[in-house]
Amino acid sequence: MTWLNIVIQGALVGGFYALFACGLSLMFGVMKVINLAHGDVAVVAGYTAVFLAPKFGVSPLWSFVVVVPVFALLGYVVQRTLIQKSIDRDPFTTLLVTFGLSVLIENLLLEVYTANGQSINIGSLIGSSFQLSSTIYISYVSLVVLGVAVAVLGALQIFLGHTKTGRLIRAVSDDREAAQLSGANYRHIFGIAAGIAFATVALAGIAYGMTTEFAPSSGVTNLIYAFEAVVVGGIGSLWGTLVGGIAIGIAQQLGEHINPEYQVLAGNLLFLVVLAVRPNGLFGKKTAPS
Amino acid sequence: MNQETGASQIPESIPGWGSLEFSRRMGLKALGVAAAAGGAGALSQSAASYAASGSNVIKIGYVTPQTGALASFAGPDNYVLKLVKASQYFAKGIKVGATTYKIQIIVADSQSSPTTAAQVTTQLIQAQGVDIIVTSSAPETTVPVSTVCEQAGIPCVSTVCPWEAWYVGLGGTLSATGAAQSGAFKYCTTFFFGVPEFVNCFLPMWNRVQKQTHAAKIYAGMFPNDADGNAFRAAFPPIVAAETKNAWKFIDGGAYQDLSTNYTSMIQTFKSGGAEFFVNAPLPPDFNTFWKQASQQQWRPKLATVAKVMLFPTDVYALGSLSNNVATDAWWTPYAPYKSSLTGMTAKQFAIGYQQFTGQQWVQSMGSTYSLFEVVIEALKKVKNPHDRSAVANALHHVNYTGISGPMNFNAKTSPAPGVAIIPPVGIQWKPGSKANVGGKVWPWSPYVVDNTLNKQVPLTGVLRPTNK
Numbered sequence: 001m002t003w004l005n006i007v008i009q010g011a012l013v014g015g016f017y018a019l020f021a022c023g024l025s026l027m028f029g030v031m032k033v034i035n036l037a038h039g040d041v042a043v044v045a046g047y048t049a050v051f052l053a054p055k056f057g058v059s060p061l062w063s064f065v066v067v068v069p070v071f072a073l074l075g076y077v078v079q080r081t082l083i084q085k086s087i088d089r090d091p092f093t094t095l096l097v098t099f100g101l102s103v104l105i106e107n108l109l110l111e112v113y114t115a116n117g118q119s120i121n122i123g124s125l126i127g128s129s130f131q132l133s134s135t136i137y138i139s140y141v142s143l144v145v146l147g148v149a150v151a152v153l154g155a156l157q158i159f160l161g162h163t164k165t166g167r168l169i170r171a172v173s174d175d176r177e178a179a180q181l182s183g184a185n186y187r188h189i190f191g192i193a194a195g196i197a198f199a200t201v202a203l204a205g206i207a208y209g210m211t212t213e214f215a216p217s218s219g220v221t222n223l224i225y226a227f228e229a230v231v232v233g234g235i236g237s238l239w240g241t242l243v244g245g246i247a248i249g250i251a252q253q254l255g256e257h258i259n260p261e262y263q264v265l266a267g268n269l270l271f272l273v274v275l276a277v278r279p280n281g282l283f284g285k286k287t288a289p290s
Numbered sequence: 291m292n293q294e295t296g297a298s299q300i301p302e303s304i305p306g307w308g309s310l311e312f313s314r315r316m317g318l319k320a321l322g323v324a325a326a327a328g329g330a331g332a333l334s335q336s337a338a339s340y341a342a343s344g345s346n347v348i349k350i351g352y353v354t355p356q357t358g359a360l361a362s363f364a365g366p367d368n369y370v371l372k373l374v375k376a377s378q379y380f381a382k383g384i385k386v387g388a389t390t391y392k393i394q395i396i397v398a399d400s401q402s403s404p405t406t407a408a409q410v411t412t413q414l415i416q417a418q419g420v421d422i423i424v425t426s427s428a429p430e431t432t433v434p435v436s437t438v439c440e441q442a443g444i445p446c447v448s449t450v451c452p453w454e455a456w457y458v459g460l461g462g463t464l465s466a467t468g469a470a471q472s473g474a475f476k477y478c479t480t481f482f483f484g485v486p487e488f489v490n491c492f493l494p495m496w497n498r499v500q501k502q503t504h505a506a507k508i509y510a511g512m513f514p515n516d517a518d519g520n521a522f523r524a525a526f527p528p529i530v531a532a533e534t535k536n537a538w539k540f541i542d543g544g545a546y547q548d549l550s551t552n553y554t555s556m557i558q559t560f561k562s563g564g565a566e567f568f569v570n571a572p573l574p575p576d577f578n579t580f581w582k583q584a585s586q587q588q589w590r591p592k593l594a595t596v597a598k599v600m601l602f603p604t605d606v607y608a609l610g611s612l613s614n615n616v617a618t619d620a621w622w623t624p625y626a627p628y629k630s631s632l633t634g635m636t637a638k639q640f641a642i643g644y645q646q647f648t649g650q651q652w653v654q655s656m657g658s659t660y661s662l663f664e665v666v667i668e669a670l671k672k673v674k675n676p677h678d679r680s681a682v683a684n685a686l687h688h689v690n691y692t693g694i695s696g697p698m699n700f701n702a703k704t705s706p707a708p709g710v711a712i713i714p715p716v717g718i719q720w721k722p723g724s725k726a727n728v729g730g731k732v733w734p735w736s737p738y739v740v741d742n743t744l745n746k747q748v749p750l751t752g753v754l755r756p757t758n759k
Contacts, residue, residue: 002558009554016551115361115402117574119608127585127612135558139586212551213578213608217359221549249552256555260544261515263552 005136006253012139014229014249015146016211018242020204021226021233022153023197029236030173030193033083033094037101038226039219041198042205044105045071046214049206050118061122064206068199075198076191083194084187102219109216120209145207149245152200153238160238169193173236228271234284243282348384348391348676350666351398351414353425353435354659358402362602363427363450366656369647371395373640374663377632384667386676395663396420400431408434415442421677422669424662426450426655429517433459436478445683447665448480449658450621452488453710454521456480462707467532468525470707477683479700479709481661483621485525487715487744491619492595493530494743495717496538496567499593499756503566508539510565510591512556512580514572515545518598522571541565548573553580557587568594568757574605581612590758593617595717603651606720606735613735614722615757619715622657622695624728625739626748631664631693640694642729651733657695658713664693696747716748717741719755727751 024038035041048070049063058066082101086093122141129137160166171179172189180186208214208222225248233244248267255266274281352371354364374380375395383390396418400407407430414420415438423446425435432448433456439446440460448456454464462473468485500507511526513519527540541563543556557580560568568591570577577599584590595617599605606613624641635643640660641652669685670676687709690699698711705711719740723733738752 005554005558009552013552110357110361114365115358116602116604117362117578117608118604119578119610121608121610124611126582126610129586129588131588137587139583142586211579211582213575213605215359215575218575225551253552253555256546256550256552260546260550260556263550264547 002135002257004133006257007250008132008136008138010250010253011246012142012146012249013252014246015142015149015242016204016207016245017222017225017229017248018245019145019149019152019200019207020222021229021241021245022149022156022238023199023201023204024223024226025230025233025235025238025241026156026193026200027197028230030169031079031083031087031094031190032091033087034098035083035197036095036098036223037105037219038098038197038201039221039223040102040105041071041219042201042208042222043109043214043216043219045202045205046120046209046218047109047113047118048202049120049209051113060120060210061125063120064203067202067206071202072195072199075195078198079191079194080187084190087190106216106219113216115215115217117213117215118209119213120206122210126210141207141210145211148203148207149242152203153242156196156200157238165189165192225267228267231281232271232274234281236285237281237283240281240283247282345677346389346391348393348422348670349418349420350393350395350663351411351418351420351423352395352662353398353400353407353411353414353423353431355402355407355427355431356397356399358400360400360402360427360430362604362653363655365602365650365653366644366648366659367397369644370656370659370663371397372647373630373635373643374632374660377630379632379667379670380663384670384676386670387674391676400425400435402430404430404434407431408438411435411438412442415439415444420444421679422446422666422682424448424666426659426662429455429459432456432480436460436475436480440475440478443477443679445669445679445686446478447662447686448478449482449662450655451480451482452518452521453480453482453484453706453712454525455517456482457707457710467528470710474708477679479665479683479686479689479711481665481695481698481700481711481713482658483712483715484706485521486529487712488522488597488619489526489529489533491715491717491741491744492569492617493533495595495617495741495754496593498741498754499567503592503756505566505592506539506564507537507567508541508563508565509567509569510541510543510560510563512543512553512568512570512572512577513545514548514576516548518571519545522569522597526569538567548576550576551579553583554587556580557584557589560584560591561587561589565589566592569597570599571597572599574599574608578605578609581609581616585612592756592758594757600720602653602655603733603735613720615719615755617717617719617740617754617757618737620654620718620737620739621713621715622654623716623718623737623739623748624652625751626696626745628692628694628696628747630660631691632667635694637694638728645729645731651736652728654737661693661695661698664691664695665689665698696745714744716745717743717754719752721752 053063086097129139172186229245233240251270252267255262356364383392398410425448427450432451463471465471513523600618624637668689668691672685673681688701700711718737723736740754742748
């Protein structure tokens with residue numbers, strides 16, 4: 001029963017990691033951009049839900065209704081302006097630019113909202129759960145987050161495979177020049193991909209804000225797990241990201257069960273093992289470097 | 291509390307107090323910074339000659355974490371400094387001997403980083419030629435600042451840091467039971483309390499709730515693998531065992547990493563062990579995560595007494611309704627019958643003024659920050675030359691007065707170490723706000739004094755209730 005609980009609780013946390021990592025995976029898969037400000041965008045989404053959503057009369061629980069579309073738009077704009085400019089120079093510049101963006105966001109938040117911890121308060125719902133067996137309790141919020149992660153990744157998979165825009169994204173991702181020759185406006189496509197990435201990480205930021213307390217500097221903490229989820233799952237595979245996230249979650253849970261000291265370590269170990277044994281990740285495409 | 295805590299492997303040179311080795315090294319690191327900034331030789335002792343010893347200005351440096359992770363401690367800085375500067379000694383000067391000296395306060399931000407704290411302290415000493423340095427808020431600030439001051443021969447007063455961490459940080463050693471063993475510091479003093487006071491603040495509340503509920507005398511400890519967590523793990527259970535003749539059983543949740551995402555395994559340990567009481571010393575976001583998960587896993591201890599978190603209203607607001615009846619310690623409240631030794635302002639007026647000035651609820655660090663300046667004035671009253679570092683330091687070691695934080699004696703028989711004044715904390719519980727509280731404004735959550743075992747002068751303002759029925 002203990003083992004079952006480890007798998008269940010690990011999978012629930014993993015769902016959050018996957019949701020958090022999904023945008024990172026998409027932006028790397030499509031634009032080859034490693035967005036170092038990814039975690040900070042999530043934190044900004046948390047602050048938006050706490051401070052701005054109430055101004056529109058939206059309750060914290062439903063804040064995503066406002067926050068997600070705003071962040072989709074924001075993603076498009078940031079991509080078309082800042083990130084595109086750096087892609088045009090060279091790939092290394094994108095690292096510097098997104099790192100700078102991360103520092104900038106953190107300090108702006110500190111200036112505006114101080115270092116005080118914030119949380120998206122959804123009342124007693126956060127503490128509620130249902131009982132599966134005598135020792136296994138499942139939190140409603142965590143279960144919903146896992147459900148959202150699966151739904152978002154599933155929807156994205158369908159979107160990429162079965163819609164015109166989705167096919168364009170994949171075309172641009174596979175061969176930008178060829179897609180351009182066929183008339184695709186790759187900058188617009190990049191913008192859409194970034195919009196989706198920002199929207200999903202905004203969702204993750206709201207989930208994070210509900211389950212814990214965040215401060216301007218909280219973005220970095222989860223970025224590491226998100227990276228690991230993407231790498232373990234395999235770059236470019238969305239289902240891989242889900243599996244990667246859950247695998248990291250279960251590994252951490254197992255580590256914590258053995259000794260609370262090993263929680264973080266166990267996730268990192270899994271990441272290293274996968275990197276050593278299968279550098280392309282569990283579901284990564286074995287493509288030749290472009 | 292910072293990344294170095296988790297990263298450094300701590301040698302167990304003092305049995306049971308291994309973590310404090312960390313804070314000692316933090317002090318050594320501070321010295322390294324000081325040396326790099328200006329050469330330790332130039333800094334040590336001879337710094338005294340640097341200051342304009344003939345000038346009519348006494349310069350006080352105040353090192354405080356105005357930005358970064360510890361910034362909530364520094365929240366009342368602006369208000370406190372405004373009041374202090376308006377008080378007579380600071381506005382009109384202080385007469386020492388035949389001369390009237392003006393007092394100037396220079397504030398420096400430690401950015402919540404031990405390295406920066408040491409750097410700004412060095413700058414205050416070398417570039418500004420300060421006569422005295424005061425500092426507040428956590429070992430990350432007070433230890434490096436005090437270390438630089440002790441080395442440079444600048445009188446220093448610090449607060450809001452368990453005295454053990456400060457003492458070991460400066461190079462002192464503790465016995466296995468946590469008593470000061472060796473080490474006396476010429477220039478540095480501190481006022482706060484230590485692990486024994488935490489025990490004696492929390493234990494009476496456990497006993498009362500235990501009598502009400504007839505719960506098992508088993509308590510759970512959530513202590514992370516960092517300086518504060520390891521110090522608590524080392525000292526808290528032995529003191530409880532000694533004081534209760536082993537009546538209370540301890541369940542250790544394990545030395546988890548700061549900022550972990552999941553605590554369900556630890557909660558399972560507490561549950562299966564039958565723990566009914568809870569004590570901790572975590573980072574604020576970790577308690578937030580833990581407490582939500584404890585509720586999800588339906589572990590509902592009869593009483594939670596937390597340390598290091600829930601000190602300020604922001605943590606409490608962030609946790610929302612799960613904060614109800616969570617207990618912690620308070621080293622200052624507006625309910626105590628204490629007055630400013632500078633102006634005679636009462637604790638109550640002080641808190642009401644803060645709420646009017648900032649529009650926010652009073653916080654307990656305002657009292658300790660204010661007292662830093664009271665203590666300095668008390669010392670200056672006793673010296674013949676305020677630029678005489680040794681005399682000022684000696685006077686600081688003998689300050690014995692009553693101010694906004696209550697009676698404080700740096701040379702008491704009961705002091706755990708020379709230059710350490712103990713201000714005993716009271717037990718508080720967070721409950722929904724009420725008009726009856728100070729200022730008459732209803733805040734979503736307010737702290738109520740529910741146990742005054744350690745300081746009977748502070749009246750009770752609420753009834754101790756179990757955190758969970």
